Amino acid sequence: MKVRYLFIPLLLLCGAPSLRAQKIIIIANRSAKVEEIGISDLRGIFLGSSTRFKNGVTAVPVLLRSGPEHDDFLAEYVGKVDSSFRTVWRSLVFTGVASMPKNTDSDAAMVAYVASTPGAIGYVSKNSPHDNVTTVAVK
Amino acid sequence: MTFRYLVWLLLCLGVVPVFAQDEEHVQVHGFVTQGLLYSKDNNYLVSGTNTASVDWTEAAVSITDRPAPKLRIGIQLHYYELSDLGSNYPTIDWALGDYQVNPYFGLRAGKVKTPLGLFNDTQDIDPVLLWALLPQSIYANDNRNFFLSHYGGDVYGTTPLGQKGGKLSYRAYGGTNNLPVTGGFGEQIYDQTGLVFDNDLPAKQGGADFRWQTPIKSLMLGSSFLYVHTHAKAENGTADIKSYAPAYYGKLEAGRYYAAGEYRRSINHALFNISSSDVKTTYDLKAWYAMFSYRVNTKLQIGAYYSHYLYAPGMASYASNNSKDLVLSGRYDFNQNFYAKVETHFLHGTALGYYPDDNPDGVRPRTNLAVAKLGFSF
Numbered sequence: 001m002k003v004r005y006l007f008i009p010l011l012l013l014c015g016a017p018s019l020r021a022q023k024i025i026i027i028a029n030r031s032a033k034v035e036e037i038g039i040s041d042l043r044g045i046f047l048g049s050s051t052r053f054k055n056g057v058t059a060v061p062v063l064l065r066s067g068p069e070h071d072d073f074l075a076e077y078v079g080k081v082d083s084s085f086r087t088v089w090r091s092l093v094f095t096g097v098a099s100m101p102k103n104t105d106s107d108a109a110m111v112a113y114v115a116s117t118p119g120a121i122g123y124v125s126k127n128s129p130h131d132n133v134t135t136v137a138v139k
Numbered sequence: 140m141t142f143r144y145l146v147w148l149l150l151c152l153g154v155v156p157v158f159a160q161d162e163e164h165v166q167v168h169g170f171v172t173q174g175l176l177y178s179k180d181n182n183y184l185v186s187g188t189n190t191a192s193v194d195w196t197e198a199a200v201s202i203t204d205r206p207a208p209k210l211r212i213g214i215q216l217h218y219y220e221l222s223d224l225g226s227n228y229p230t231i232d233w234a235l236g237d238y239q240v241n242p243y244f245g246l247r248a249g250k251v252k253t254p255l256g257l258f259n260d261t262q263d264i265d266p267v268l269l270w271a272l273l274p275q276s277i278y279a280n281d282n283r284n285f286f287l288s289h290y291g292g293d294v295y296g297t298t299p300l301g302q303k304g305g306k307l308s309y310r311a312y313g314g315t316n317n318l319p320v321t322g323g324f325g326e327q328i329y330d331q332t333g334l335v336f337d338n339d340l341p342a343k344q345g346g347a348d349f350r351w352q353t354p355i356k357s358l359m360l361g362s363s364f365l366y367v368h369t370h371a372k373a374e375n376g377t378a379d380i381k382s383y384a385p386a387y388y389g390k391l392e393a394g395r396y397y398a399a400g401e402y403r404r405s406i407n408h409a410l411f412n413i414s415s416s417d418v419k420t421t422y423d424l425k426a427w428y429a430m431f432s433y434r435v436n437t438k439l440q441i442g443a444y445y446s447h448y449l450y451a452p453g454m455a456s457y458a459s460n461n462s463k464d465l466v467l468s469g470r471y472d473f474n475q476n477f478y479a480k481v482e483t484h485f486l487h488g489t490a491l492g493y494y495p496d497d498n499p500d501g502v503r504p505r506t507n508l509a510v511a512k513l514g515f516s517f
Contacts, residue, residue: 049297049308049352052242058208066475079357079394081437083472087267090168090516094264095252096213096233099166099203 023127024073026136027111029120032057036137037121039077045121046078046101047085048092053119061101062113062122069107073123077138169200170516172265178508183486184281185222186497188508194222197265199232211237217263224281224322232263233288247293254310254348255363256386257401259286266516269470271482274428274446275491276462277386277403281323286365289314289344305353313345318369326494332411332418334378340371357392376412395434397442402427425449432468441469450490458504462491477515484508 026042028034034053044050045059053059064070066082074085092098102117104110107128114120115132124130174195178188185192196218203213217232219225235249252260261267262278272280291314299306318340319325328334346365353360363386370379388401407422426449432442448462468482486492486506493502 050242051239081434082475083437083440084434086475091261091264091267093166093168093203094170094199094201094215094267095260096201096203096215096235096247097237097252099205099211100168 023125024069024076024123025126025130026077026121026123026138027114027130027133028122028136029060029114029116029118030132030134031118032059032121032134034121034136035134036139038139042121042138043078047088048098058119060117060120062110062117062120063101063103064107064110064123065103065105069123069125077123164206165202165204167200167202168517169198170264170266170514171198172196172512172514174271175511176508177510178506180503181489181493181506182497183506183508184492184497185224187222192222194220196220197263198229199264201232209239211239213237219263219284221280225284226319226321241296243296243298245295247295248291250288250290251293251312251314252288253286253312253344253346253365255286255346255365255384256403257361257388257390257399259363260288263287265512265514266478269432269440269442269480270430270444270466270468271480271510271512272466272484274401274426274430274444274466275464276426276428276446276448277401279323279491281326281492284319284322285316285324289316291315300351303354305351308350308352309347311347314343316342316344316367318342318371328378330495332376332378332413334373334376334411334413336371336373336378340369340378342367342369344368358389359391360389362387375414378412379410380407381409382407397432397434398430400427400429422450438472439469441467443467448488448491458488458490459502460488460490462486462488476517477513479514480510480512482510484510 046061107124110122111130114122175193176188177191182188199217201215205211214234215232216229218229233250235247237247239245293312295310297308320336344367348363350361365384367382384405386403390399405424411418428446430444434440444466446464450460465485470480472478489502
């Protein structure tokens with residue numbers, strides 16, 4: 001085996017998260033008027049340390065209850081696995097300083113909730129229909 | 140004891156989880172845990188650990204609502220039984236109204252969790268911790284009920300510090316509190332002075348907590364201080380204790396790795412009037428810990444910490460004046476709700492966690508302790 005073939009699985013491993021992440025898109029309620037967001041701002045909103053977008057609109061994070069899209073989103077944009085992520089929110093909820101984000105059971109439910117909730121921001125598979133919401137670019 | 144069985148019965152029947160809600164307004168969440176303590180040589184924290192004690196149950200239920208976009212209200216009931224420590228009946232952990240004017244300023248009023256150091260406000264929330272027992276040098280289970288929350292108000296907020304400065308969060312608070320007669324401090328005062336109190340000891344307290352999320356990704360540094368003035372009348376005298384506790388801490392999270400450390404000092408000036416005689420004394424306590432953990436996979440997390448407590452500097456070589464604890468821990472999450480923890484403690488020194496009533500034949504300088512916990516959270 002030539003040495004360069006050893007790099008192929010390595011490259012695949014290194015590129016895996018970003019390839020996976022390309023399957024996920026971030027969506028927001030149109031009234032939020034958010035078309036792009038910094039990854040640290042996105043992380044702050046989904047970890048409960050930020051409650052607003054940079055334009056001052058109150059942010060309402062929305063989650064998928066479970067599934068590969070949920071895991072991919074957490075890994076790529078939040079930097080946590082599901083159990084660690086829920087630990088962060090349980091810390092906030094059980095100390096009385098925040099409420100748990102809304103959980104949705106499917107991409108369709110996510111899109112419907114984000115479309116109807118001012119300030120809502122969530123994530124779905126790129127292939128899922130996502131009319132009536134804004135697609136948000138992550139910087 | 141009866142309440143403990145009721146909690147587990149409801150859980151097994153699936154009654155409690157049915158009420159779990161995650162709607163955007165009214166939310167109900169809770170948890171219940173059952174612990175086991177097995178120690179060698181000494182009874183640790185409570186009696187009976189030498190022969191394995193399961194007399195350790197905790198449960199909590201919180202209900203919150205958001206009646207207006209900037210206003211949240213809520214209450215959490217908490218049940219804590221650790222043999223004769225703890226309340227043995229549900230108490231209000233927190234009950235508050237929270238009005239956030241903007242990200243820079245908000246107000247909370249009612250019974251509010253007290254921020255002090257890295258874990259004070261979460262030390263009774265088992266589902267969020269890897270550790271079955273937090274570092275006892277600072278977060279002693281037998282004394283924790285005194286520090287958890289206060290009646291009064293908080294102001295809080297977060298401000299960015301520019302592009303390269305990170306952001307700074309603050310909380311400042313003031314109010315009143317009660318030192319439980321049945322807690323560790325209550326027992327220690329009785330053991331050392333013989334003062335007998337009919338009720339919990341009233342205290343006034345104030346303090347602040349600052350957390351700097353540094354520009355270095357995932358590095359947080361913080362500092363807190365707490366001032367408490369306890370004054371109470373006993374059947375046979377009075378106790379007047381003024382305590383000041385500064386704390387400095389930091390936390391680093393990078394991928395699967397987590398590291399944290401904290402240093403706290405507690406300076407206590409006490410004046411006891413015992414049967415018409417004044418006894419004045421000062422307790423200067425120093426404590427610190429360093430911890431590290433690694434997430435093996437999505438379900439398993441392992442970690443270790445070293446915790447050190449020092450009482451009355453100058454006589455540190457006495458086992459009765461210090462407590463050192465080396466801990467190995469593991470947590471396994473079966474799913475989003477159920478988890479288990481196992482932990483071993485290698486304790487040296489007897490300044491913390493031992494009571495004469497639990498160890499009538501005296502205390503040996505070393506103890507090995509095994510801890511296991513099973514928990515459910517929704």
